[in-house]
Amino acid sequence: MSCAGAKTYPVRAASSIADVADHGERRRGAGARGGGARSVATNNLTRAGLRDAARYTAPPGFMRTQNEGLPLPAAYLWYAARTHHATLHNERFPMPDPRFDQLAQVLVGYSTALKEGENVLIEATEAPDELVISVMRAARNVGARVFVNLFHPRVQREFVRLCSDEQMTLHGEIEKARMEKMQAYISIRGxxxxxxxxxxPREAMRIYERRFLQPVHFDVRVKQTKWVALRYPTPSMAQLAQMSTEAFEDFYFRVCTLDYGRMTAAMVPLRELMEKTKLVRIVGPDTDLRFSIEGIPVIACTGQNNIPDGEIFTAPVRDSVNGKIAFNARSPYHGINFEGIRLEFDRGKVVRASASKTQKLNEILDTDEGARYVGEFAIGVNPFIRRAMGDILFDEKIAGSIHLTPGNAYEEADNGNRSDIHWDMVLLQDAESGGGKLYFDDVLVRQDGEFVLDSLRPLNPDELGKS
Structure with missing residues (x-):
C-alpha cells in the first residue's frame, strides 16, 4: 500500500486498535524502547499491552498529541506493530541465504530459460523478500522485464470469500489481460x-475457479507462458513433513537444486516406452485399475514447470478407465485434507467415491461433468522425495508413486476432459507403503516402487540420487 501525503488521525481508544491487532500474529520479539522514563516492549502486543502503550511516551521523532487524555498518537502503535513484524521477519530470515541465488539461477536459467526482452511475472506468497529479490536480480541480469505480485493467504481468503460472480469475472478479465503480456511466470508459494x-464456501471457490483460475491460469498461463511453480519451506510445511524447520529447509534446497539435466536423460527410455504403450494396469492393496493411454502424448517433467520436479505424465483415454483404486497418501484440496480416498470407475467415470470426508469428496466430484473423469496419469521419480507430506507439489514427485487426477486435462497431454477442478491423488507403491505393481501392456514395469526393466533402472532412487 502507498500513501499520498501525510495525514493526521485522531487517537482512537486503545481497545479498538487492539481489536485490529488481535488479527495479527503474537510472538515474542525484541522491544522498542520509548524516549521517556517508561517503555513498552513490542512483544506485549495484546489487548492489555496496547491499552498500556497508549499511556507511555512516544519514541524520539514522534510528536506528542493530546486527544481525550491520551498522549500517544496512533502512529506510535503502528510503529510498534511494524517493529514487531520486522523483528519476527528478521528472526526467521536473519540474513540472505546463499542458496537463494542458487535457486534463482535454476528458476531463471533452467526452468523458464528467460531471455532478453521477455516479460516475467513473479508471484510470491509468504516468501522471504530476499528470495524474491534474488529471482528479480537473476531475471534482470539476463535482460528480462520483471513484474511482481505479493500475496498474503488471509487477505486472499477474504477476497475469494466475499467476491461476487460479477467482481470475480472482472478480476479474471484484468488478470488475464496482464498474463497475456507475459512470456514467463514464476510462482513462489509459502x-x-x-x-x-x-x-x-464451495460456491465461492467454484466462482474463483471458473472466473479466475480457468481463464487466467489454465487458458493463458499454462498454455502460453514458460512457467514454474514452487513452494517455499515454512515451519508449517516442516510440521507436515514431521521434520524440524532446519532439516526441512536442507531437504527442500536439496530436492530443488538437484541435477535436473541428469534426470532428463534418465527419463527418455520411460517416455519412449509409454509412447508405445496401449494398456496400463495398476495393482495393489484394494487396487486393480486398467486404462488405455494409446495416442495420448507423454510429457517428462524435469524442472521446467515445477520445483521440485520429477514426474512423467499423460492421460487415460477418457472412457477407458475401469476398476478401483485406493490412494494411501493424504490428499489436500483447497485446504481440506482427505484421507483414504477410494474411487471406483466404470467406462471412465467415477461411479463410487469414499474417503474420510465422503460427502465433501462427492460434492467436489459433482462440480461439473468432467470432475468425475480423469484428466491425468503420472509416475513420480524424484529420488530425494520418499514419503508423503500432504503438499501435492512434493507428493506427486515421490519416487515409487503414481497419481491419478480427476478433472481437467492438460493441453500437452489432452484427452478432451474439461473441468473446473484438477485434483492430483497420490498412491505410493513402495514396499513400506504396502507395495504394488505397474504393468504396461501386461509387462511388469515396476514392482514395489522399483523399476525392473534394465532400461529404466537409472530412474530408481539409488541410481538417480547418486551425487
Whole structure:
C-alpha cells in the first residue's frame, strides 16, 4: 500500500486498535524502547499491552498529541506493530541465504530459460523478500522485464470469500489481460497455514475457479507462458513433513537444486516406452485399475514447470478407465485434507467415491461433468522425495508413486476432459507403503516402487540420487 501525503488521525481508544491487532500474529520479539522514563516492549502486543502503550511516551521523532487524555498518537502503535513484524521477519530470515541465488539461477536459467526482452511475472506468497529479490536480480541480469505480485493467504481468503460472480469475472478479465503480456511466470508459494482456504464456501471457490483460475491460469498461463511453480519451506510445511524447520529447509534446497539435466536423460527410455504403450494396469492393496493411454502424448517433467520436479505424465483415454483404486497418501484440496480416498470407475467415470470426508469428496466430484473423469496419469521419480507430506507439489514427485487426477486435462497431454477442478491423488507403491505393481501392456514395469526393466533402472532412487 502507498500513501499520498501525510495525514493526521485522531487517537482512537486503545481497545479498538487492539481489536485490529488481535488479527495479527503474537510472538515474542525484541522491544522498542520509548524516549521517556517508561517503555513498552513490542512483544506485549495484546489487548492489555496496547491499552498500556497508549499511556507511555512516544519514541524520539514522534510528536506528542493530546486527544481525550491520551498522549500517544496512533502512529506510535503502528510503529510498534511494524517493529514487531520486522523483528519476527528478521528472526526467521536473519540474513540472505546463499542458496537463494542458487535457486534463482535454476528458476531463471533452467526452468523458464528467460531471455532478453521477455516479460516475467513473479508471484510470491509468504516468501522471504530476499528470495524474491534474488529471482528479480537473476531475471534482470539476463535482460528480462520483471513484474511482481505479493500475496498474503488471509487477505486472499477474504477476497475469494466475499467476491461476487460479477467482481470475480472482472478480476479474471484484468488478470488475464496482464498474463497475456507475459512470456514467463514464476510462482513462489509459502504458507503458515495450509488450511487457510478450508472454510471458504464451495460456491465461492467454484466462482474463483471458473472466473479466475480457468481463464487466467489454465487458458493463458499454462498454455502460453514458460512457467514454474514452487513452494517455499515454512515451519508449517516442516510440521507436515514431521521434520524440524532446519532439516526441512536442507531437504527442500536439496530436492530443488538437484541435477535436473541428469534426470532428463534418465527419463527418455520411460517416455519412449509409454509412447508405445496401449494398456496400463495398476495393482495393489484394494487396487486393480486398467486404462488405455494409446495416442495420448507423454510429457517428462524435469524442472521446467515445477520445483521440485520429477514426474512423467499423460492421460487415460477418457472412457477407458475401469476398476478401483485406493490412494494411501493424504490428499489436500483447497485446504481440506482427505484421507483414504477410494474411487471406483466404470467406462471412465467415477461411479463410487469414499474417503474420510465422503460427502465433501462427492460434492467436489459433482462440480461439473468432467470432475468425475480423469484428466491425468503420472509416475513420480524424484529420488530425494520418499514419503508423503500432504503438499501435492512434493507428493506427486515421490519416487515409487503414481497419481491419478480427476478433472481437467492438460493441453500437452489432452484427452478432451474439461473441468473446473484438477485434483492430483497420490498412491505410493513402495514396499513400506504396502507395495504394488505397474504393468504396461501386461509387462511388469515396476514392482514395489522399483523399476525392473534394465532400461529404466537409472530412474530408481539409488541410481538417480547418486551425487
Amino acid at each position: 504458507t503458515s497455514n495450509i488450511s487457510e482456504m478450508s472454510d471458504v
